[in-house]
Amino acid sequence: TARAAGMSLVLCFFLIFGCVTLVCGDDSPLSQLRQHVFFGYDKNVIPQENGVHSEPLQVHLGLAPSWMDLDSNGVLTAIMWLRLTWSDYRLSWNPDNHENITVFRITPDELWKPDVSLYNKQDLAHGILAADPRSANTNVHIHSNGNILWILPVSHKVLCEGVTYSNWPWGTQTCNLSFGSWTHDATSYDLQFYGDLEKMDLRQFGGYNQFKILKQSGLREVKKYDCCPNPYVNLNFIFSIKRKYVVDPDLGRVDNPEETV
Numbered sequence: 001t002a003r004a005a006g007m008s009l010v011l012c013f014f015l016i017f018g019c020v021t022l023v024c025g026d027d028s029p030l031s032q033l034r035q036h037v038f039f040g041y042d043k044n045v046i047p048q049e050n051g052v053h054s055e056p057l058q059v060h061l062g063l064a065p066s067w068m069d070l071d072s073n074g075v076l077t078a079i080m081w082l083r084l085t086w087s088d089y090r091l092s093w094n095p096d097n098h099e100n101i102t103v104f105r106i107t108p109d110e111l112w113k114p115d116v117s118l119y120n121k122q123d124l125a126h127g128i129l130a131a132d133p134r135s136a137n138t139n140v141h142i143h144s145n146g147n148i149l150w151i152l153p154v155s156h157k158v159l160c161e162g163v164t165y166s167n168w169p170w171g172t173q174t175c176n177l178s179f180g181s182w183t184h185d186a187t188s189y190d191l192q193f194y195g196d197l198e199k200m201d202l203r204q205f206g207g208y209n210q211f212k213i214l215k216q217s218g219l220r221e222v223k224k225y226d227c228c229p230n231p232y233v234n235l236n237f238i239f240s241i242k243r244k245y246v247v248d249p250d251l252g253r254v255d256n257p258e259e260t261v
Helices: 002-022 029-038
Strands: 057-070 075-087 103-106 116-118 140-143 147-159 172-181 189-193 211-223 232-243 245-248 252-255
Touching (some): 147 172, 189 232
Antiparallel strands (some): 172 232
16 A cells, blocks of 8 residues: 555665664674664763763873984974774673674774874874874774774874084984873873883884984873863973984985994
8 A cells, every 4th residue: 555655665764764874784793793882872972981070081192103304494204103092981892792702993983082182293284183184094993891992103293392403414303292182181081101101112113214212201291271270181202313324315325424323
């Protein structure tokens, strides 16, 4: 009948619309798990189990640079691995109920992420976030206890305020990378060093670099600004570098004439 046909059309509409809206999956264990943990999930809301009475969310950040260059304008270009960890109680599950699955991977645009920013960023055409949107597409690891690990490659340009020109290009230069939340103060989340390593991880910093990192340190700072009632947390990675060589178009490689490079 016409009524039955109409009801069938309505049912088909809701099935199709529901699948588009809720991202219906298949009946595989991993797909069922994803549907379970993301049902009703709002990626625009910070994970706070007890609302405004929650303790600050623990966010850990680590840096592993692989390449650096410094130009005569005092702009440092750095290619590095950024490591971020935090916990989202809404994305936890019991592995016993899901075929003993203890971890799965998803694209980063599907969940809430801390808005960690690079405060002294120079190239602002693509925003100030430390997770540069041009390369922040590596998968996120979600563990059954709600712990989240995100490791991604980034390339940034920052302004080095400690550049001197008395012995350019061979002199020792001081730079820093300063990270912190752009909108969440210390009552929302607390920024800490990844793995309690209060400096950069230099295991990926290869010998092909024209610069050598002479010394480095990390400083966690809690700062109060005139704009806001609550303080903000930032992690400041401070380091000194020295050029090992330059590449001349005619002469090729020219080593630093100073003995202590």
